[in-house]
Amino acid sequence: MSTPKTPAGRRVGRPRAQERPAGGPEPRDEVLLVAGELFTTHGYTATSTRSIAERAGLRQASLYHYFDGKEAILAELLEGTVRPSLEVAAALVSRTEASPEARLWALCHSDAALLCGGPHNLGALYLLPEVGTERFADFHRLRSELKSSYAGLLAATAPGADLAVEELALRADLLFGLTESVILIRRADPDRDPGALAGATADAALRVAGVSPRSLARLRREGRELLATRL
CATH class of the missing domain: 1.10.357 (Tetracycline Repressor; domain 2)
Known part of the structure; x- marks a missing residue:
């Protein structure tokens, strides 16, 4: 999925479903934290990108600004x-x-x-x-x-x-x-x-x-x- 860019080339995600509290983790890190919890407690197969996005306070489409899918999130968690x-x-x-x-x-x-x-x-x-x-x-x-x-x-x-x-x-x-x-x-x-x-x-x-x-x-x-x- 392609993501629109500003004239300066910076990728722009869609609006968050919820405002992130000041001082909280960055959205990408928040996605990883939430995914780690859901994958280890609910199971990888049972966890959808929608459920990850909702728990992270993002619209599902916004999640794809940071990761191209569930496998990419899992890969980042493993490599980490x-x-x-x-x-x-x-x-x-x-x-x-x-x-x-x-x-x-x-x-x-x-x-x-x-x-x-x-x-x-x-x-x-x-x-x-x-x-x-x-x-x-x-x-x-x-x-x-x-x-x-x-x-x-x-x-x-x-x-x-x-x-x-x-x-x-x-x-x-x-x-x-x-x-x-x-x-x-x-x-x-x-x-x-x-x-x-x-x-x-x-x-x-x-x-x-x-x-x-x-x-x-x-x-x-x-x-x-x-x-x-x-x-």
């Missing part, structure tokens, strides 16, 4: 669960003064905290059958890049350096899957403390990586220090 972790991963990879084990702990903790934080369990949307289609190729590309960051940090650890290629790939898959398992834990127990869950997940990840239990307290402390600084 990965991009912040990719940024953290890139920063941690560059922090070569810290041990790879501590950096791996920090990445697992940050990623798990993102997935089990926030008002809605957006990670549960990974399980939708629609997400397997080509429309969501960008999401899968970003997710593969993030998993590669896990594999790179794992390979740099002392245990990882001794692993064969096949074993290293398997451990990386296990680490990544372990981190994403917080999605299912949160779905089963929505009241679980996100901080405690992220910490336990990062601890378990280092055990999967082959780190000695005697080193865990030190690496946990170093990992927290990394996250406390500006990555």
Whole structure:
């Protein structure tokens, strides 16, 4: 659907169904917030663009000023669960003064905290059958890049350096899957403390990586220090 433009080339949406309160989220962000809630509580298939627009205080036609349909909204929500972790991963990879084990702990903790934080369990949307289609190729590309960051940090650890290629790939898959398992834990127990869950997940990840239990307290402390600084 094309959108009219002003002479300066700026796209113009249709009037909002309701005026947005001062200081509230921008309309595009509001659409994402509402869609995240509806997709995770009512279901993706059962949620229409009309219902999203109405909850966001927009006319349905105005929603298409920001997104070209429901799949585009879902794609943005999915990609938004990965991009912040990719940024953290890139920063941690560059922090070569810290041990790879501590950096791996920090990445697992940050990623798990993102997935089990926030008002809605957006990670549960990974399980939708629609997400397997080509429309969501960008999401899968970003997710593969993030998993590669896990594999790179794992390979740099002392245990990882001794692993064969096949074993290293398997451990990386296990680490990544372990981190994403917080999605299912949160779905089963929505009241679980996100901080405690992220910490336990990062601890378990280092055990999967082959780190000695005697080193865990030190690496946990170093990992927290990394996250406390500006990555």
